[in-house]
Amino acid sequence: EADNNLRCNLVVDTSASMLYGSGPLNKFDYAATIAACLAYLLLRQRDAVGCVTFDESVRDVVPVRSRRNHIESIVNALNIDQPKEKTSIERALSDVAKSQPRRGMIVLISDLLTDVDATAKALKLLRQRGHDLLVFHVMDDDELDFPFSGPVRFEGLESDDYLNCNPRSLRNAYLSAVDDFLSTMRRFCATQSIDYKLIRTSQPLDVVLSTFLGARKEA
Numbered sequence: 653e654a655d656n657n658l659r660c661n662l663v664v665d666t667s668a669s670m671l672y673g674s675g676p677l678n679k680f681d682y683a684a685t686i687a688a689c690l691a692y693l694l695l696r697q698r699d700a701v702g703c704v705t706f707d708e709s710v711r712d713v714v715p716v717r718s719r720r721n722h723i724e725s726i727v728n729a730l731n732i733d734q735p736k737e738k739t740s741i742e743r744a745l746s747d748v749a750k751s752q753p754r755r756g757m758i759v760l761i762s763d764l765l766t767d768v769d770a771t772a773k774a775l776k777l778l779r780q781r782g783h784d785l786l787v788f789h790v791m792d793d794d795e796l797d798f799p800f801s802g803p804v805r806f807e808g809l810e811s812d813d814y815l816n817c818n819p820r821s822l823r824n825a826y827l828s829a830v831d832d833f834l835s836t837m838r839r840f841c842a843t844q845s846i847d848y849k850l851i852r853t854s855q856p857l858d859v860v861l862s863t864f865l866g867a868r869k870e871a
Contacts, residue, residue, distance in 0.1 A: 658757055659699070659702075659752075660690075660700065661701075662690060662704070663706065663748060663762075664703065664704070665739060665741070665760075665762035666736075667707040667738055668809040670683060671809055675853055679763055682857070683788070684730040684732075685857055686857065686860075687703065687726070687761055689861055691722075692723055695720055695722060696720075701726065702716035702717070704744060704748055706743070708737045708739070709743055709744075710747050713751075714729045737810070739763075739765060740766065741771045742771060745771075749778055755781070757784045760786070761788045761790060762788075764789055772840050775844065779844045785847065786846070789834075789837065789850045789851060791850065791851070791852060793853065795830070801820060804817065804819050
C-alpha cells in the first residue's frame, strides 16, 4: 500500500502579485481554495499530501502525510493574511526537488509572473527526476482581457513602480505580450509532458476541478 499510494506536494504561490483580484476571490484566495480542495480529495482516497507556500523563498512547508486530519495542517499553512514579496518559483521548486527524492506528483499553483526561463528550468529538473507535474496557471480576467478605459494609474504589486496612461494606447501591445507569455508556457509544458491548465478566477471552482481531474483520469 505504501508503494502504490500517491505522494503529492502542493506548491502554492503566496507572492504579492497574487493579491490582485477583480471578482469575489483574488488570485491567492482562488489558488489556496484549489489547493485545499485537492488536498481534501487526495486524503479522502488515502493518498499522502504535503504543501509548500512560497514567495521569494519558501515560506512554509507541511510534510507529506496521509492521515485524514492532516487537512488541518495544510489549511493552516494556506491561511495567509497578506501575500507579500516578489516571486521566485525557481527557488521554491529547487527546494522541493532537494527535499523530495521519491517520485511523486507536484502541483504548482501560481500566476507564473516571474522569469519564464527560470521557471522552465526548475520544472524541467523535476520532470527529469521522474515527478508527475501539474500546473494550475491562475489569472484574473483583467489580466487576460485588459478591459480598462479612460485615464488609469497602474501600480506594481511587487515593486514601487507605477504608470499613468491611457490604456487604449497600450491594449493591443499588452494583449500580444500576454498571448506570447501564455503560448510560451503552454508549449513548454507540452514538450515536457507537464499537465497545464490556464484558469480564470471567474471560473467556478467545481467546474475547473472536475473537468481537469476527469481529463487526467481518462489520460
